[in-house]
Amino acid sequence: MIISETQTKLYTLATEAMKKAYNPYSHYSVGAALITTSGIIAAGCNVENVSFRLTLCAEANAIGALVGQNGKHTIQDILIVASGSGFPSPCGACRQIIAEFALPETEVHLARAQENSDGFDVRTYRISKLLPLSFTQQSMAPEKTDPKNTAELITKEITSLPTNQNKQ
Numbered sequence: 723m724i725i726s727e728t729q730t731k732l733y734t735l736a737t738e739a740m741k742k743a744y745n746p747y748s749h750y751s752v753g754a755a756l757i758t759t760s761g762i763i764a765a766g767c768n769v770e771n772v773s774f775r776l777t778l779c780a781e782a783n784a785i786g787a788l789v790g791q792n793g794k795h796t797i798q799d800i801l802i803v804a805s806g807s808g809f810p811s812p813c814g815a816c817r818q819i820i821a822e823f824a825l826p827e828t829e830v831h832l833a834r835a836q837e838n839s840d841g842f843d844v845r846t847y848r849i850s851k852l853l854p855l856s857f858t859q860q861s862m863a864p865e866k867t868d869p870k871n872t873a874e875l876i877t878k879e880i881t882s883l884p885t886n887q888n889k890q
Contacts, residue, residue: 728757732801733833733842734823735765739780740803743767746776751805754780756788758795764788781816785823797824801831801844809834810847815877817853826850 725733732755740753747770755765766783778860781802788795800820804810809832820830830852833844849856 739765739767754784755882756800821856
């Protein structure tokens with residue numbers, strides 16, 4: 723697998739952010755870095771709280787840093803890295819937050835460090851595949867609030883999803 727220059731840059735920034743994670747409860751560090759369609763870069767790490775529900779994810783913090791410093795922009799790529807040997811995956815809430823600032827084709831890169839190496843492995847997904855039925859601003863448009871139109875849209879989106887042929 724060929725790692726792109728963008729992935730390498732985002733991995734470096736996400737790894738640096740991950741080192742700053744505040745995680746005294748789970749000891750699971752997460753870093754995220756993103757680049758917008760206009761070239762702006764932002765990064766963030768997870769910040770835990772003793773009241774677990776108040777924990778802030780790295781992806782949300784990176785997007786918060788982007789908006790806080792630059793206003794709303796469209797994410798082109800976001801890379802997430804975490805401690806441990808597996809590939810990280812954004813939680814459902816973070817998928818929705820990413821979708822708010824993304825295009826359907828925005829790429830979400832899940833990275834992990836290679837053992838005994840300075841390199842990393844990456845798996846890439848489009849946000850539209852990670853969150854196929856996202857709640858968007860278009861979901862709130864008046865013409866889509868008509869129950870008939872909403873049912874048609876949902877049916878169209880569901881029928882376009884891949885099916886599992888081995889389902890029992």
